[in-house]
Amino acid sequence: MVGRKSLDLTMNTVQYPPSPDMLAAMLAATESAHEYPDMRATELIGTLAARLGVPSDRVLVGPGSAALCQLLVMTVAGPGDEVVYPWPSFEGYPEMVVHAGATRVAVPLRGHGIDLKELAAAVTERTKAVLLCNPNNPTGTVFSDAELAEFVAAVPDDVLVIVDEAYREFVTEPGFRDALAGGPRGLCVLRTFSKAYGLAGLRVGYLVASPALVARLKPMMPLFAVGSHAQAAALAALNDEFAREVEKRCAAVAAERDRLVALLRAQGWSLPDGHGNFVWLPVGERSAELTAFFRERDVLVRLYPGDGVRITVTGRETGDLVAGIAADYLLENGVA
Template sequence: MIRPDLESLPAYVPGKRQEDALKLSSNESAVPPLPAAVEAATKAAATAHRYPDMAAVELRTALADHLGLECEQVAVGTGSSALCQQLIQATCAQGDEVVFPWRSFEAYPIFAQVHGATPVPVPLRDHGVDLPALAGAITDRTRVVFVCNPNNPTGTTVTRAEFAAFMERVPAHVVVALDEAYFEYVRTADTPVATQAVQDYPNVVGLRTFSKAYGLAGLRVGYAFGPAELIAAMNKVAIPFSISSVAQAAAVASLAAQDELAQRADATVAQRGPVAAALGALPSEANFVWLPGAQPDLAQALAQEGVLVRSFPEGIRITVTTKEESERLLAAWEKVSAAPLPVAGG
C-alpha cells in the first residue's frame, strides 16, 4: 500500500529536546513573541470556532506593503519549509531535478523525493554555497535551484557579484529559490536580497519566515514572493486553511513592530561574534555559528552539561540567542574543553 521509493526517503530530524536543558539545536528565538503578537493571537483565539481566511488577505497585503510588491506576488504557508515544498510541487513532475547546495537545509532533498523529483546535491566550497557548481549542475531536467542565503547550517552568504554571475548562467525556465530564512540577522551589504532579485530576474522566488527572528516558530508562518504566475501556482497546491487565524493575526502584528524586531535581532548579532570567537567557529550571518568537522562526542559532552546543539556529519551548529544563554553555553564549553570527551556511544 506504500510507495516503494519511500523506503529510501530520509526522515527530517528536528533538534533534540531535553528537560531543563539549554536548547541551542533548532535556531529558535530565546524570547517570547513580540507583545503585540501575543495580544493579537490571544484575541484571534476567541474566534477559533470559525475557519481562518484561506487566502490570508490581510497578512498577504501587509507583507506586500512591507516588501514593496503586489499582493498577487505573495504567498504564505506553514513556515518557509512548506513553501519550499509547494514550489517543488508546482514546478516539478516525475523525474525532474531539484538542485541545491549540500550541506544545507535538510528538507530540500526530502521535498524533492516526496514529489517524485530527483534531488541533485552540490557540495559546498569552503563551507559556502558554490554558485558556479550549482549552475554547472543544471540540466534540461532541472526545474528548481535552491540558494540558501545565509546557508543553514554554515551561516555563510554569497556576494552580489557571485549571484549576478550565477543568474547569467541559469536558463530562464529554471526557478531560483533564494531562501532567506535568516534574513533579519544579515549585516553584510554585499549579498543579494530577494526583494531586489525578484525585480531583476523573472525566475527568482524569495522565501522568508516568521519562525526565527519574529519568534513565532510554534505558530508556523512563512512567506514566498516573486512572479505572480508562479505564486498563483504555489497557492494552487497549498493545503486549504493551513495557516490558523491565530497565526495570521500574530504575523500581521509582528510585521507592524519592526523597531522592536530590529532591537531583538541586533541583540542576537551582538552575541554572535563573541560566541564564534570563543568557540573557534566560522563567522556567521545568521543566528547560529558553525564548527566544521564531525564531532559527535563534543555534542554529547555539551548535552551532559545541559546544552543541546545540533550535530551533523560535517560539523556542529550552535544557535546564538541572548547574553545570558551565551554565558551558559560558554561555561559548558569551558568545562568540556578542559575534560576528556566521552567515548562515542558511552
C-alpha cells in the same frame, strides 16, 4: 525523580516572546475560534505586498517558509527531474526532493560557503529547481546580490531559483542586500515569521515570486493553511513600532553571535563568520562525539553527521555556557 530539562539549542528559535500587541491580536483571534480563518490570508498578503513594494499577486502566504518550499518543489519537480542544492544546507531540502519523487543533486560547499559556480555547473536538462539558503543554514555564510545575479544568468530560464531567506534579519554584513532588494528578476524568495519575529510555533511564512508561479501554486495550497492566530500575530508583527523592536532584537542576537565566535576562536576552534542566529563548528568526523559531549552536559546542539555541529545563539549566559563546554571538550580531547 524527573531529570532536569536539557537546554535545546537545535532549532534556531529566538529567546524573545511575542510583543504585547501580537499577544493581544492572538487573544482576539481566539474569541473567533469558532469561525474559519481567511482561507487566502488576504489582509496579510496585502500588508506584506505594500511593505515589500510589490503587487499582491506576487505574494503567497503559507504555514511557514519550509512548507512553502516543499510545495514549490513538489509543484515543479517529479520523477525523472532533478533538484540541485548546496550541502551542508537546510536539512529539510533532501527530504523535500525525495517527497517530490525527484533526484537529489547535492553540491559540496567551497570552504564553508555556497559555491554558486559549481551549482550552476551541476544544472542539467533534467534540473527543475535550485535551492539556495542565504544566509546558509548551518554554516551562516552569505553570498552577494552580484554573485546571485551571475548565477541566475548562468542557468536556463526554465530552472526555478528558490532563495530561502529565513535568517536575513540577522545579517549585519556591510552592503548585504537580500534577493528582493538586489537580486535579479525571476527568483522565488522565501521568508518566515518563525525566526526574527518569534512565531515559530504558529507556522506562518510567505514567498514572493512571479504572478504566474503564484497563480500556479494557489490551487495546490491546503485549504485554510494559515490559522487565524497566525495571521493576526503576523499582521501585528508588521507594525512600525514592533519592526523597530525586531531590529534591536536581531542586532542583540548578532552581537552575541559575534562575541561567541570570538570566544571560540580564542580557544582554538576554526569556524566561519556567522550571519544567522547560530554558530557553526565544522569538526567533520568528530561531529557526533562533540554533540554527545554537549548532550552529556544537558545542552542539545544540531548534529550534521560527518560535517559539523550547529548551535543556536540566544543570550550572553547561554553563550558563556556554550563556550565553557567547548573549552572543556578541548581540554579533554586536545583538538579543535
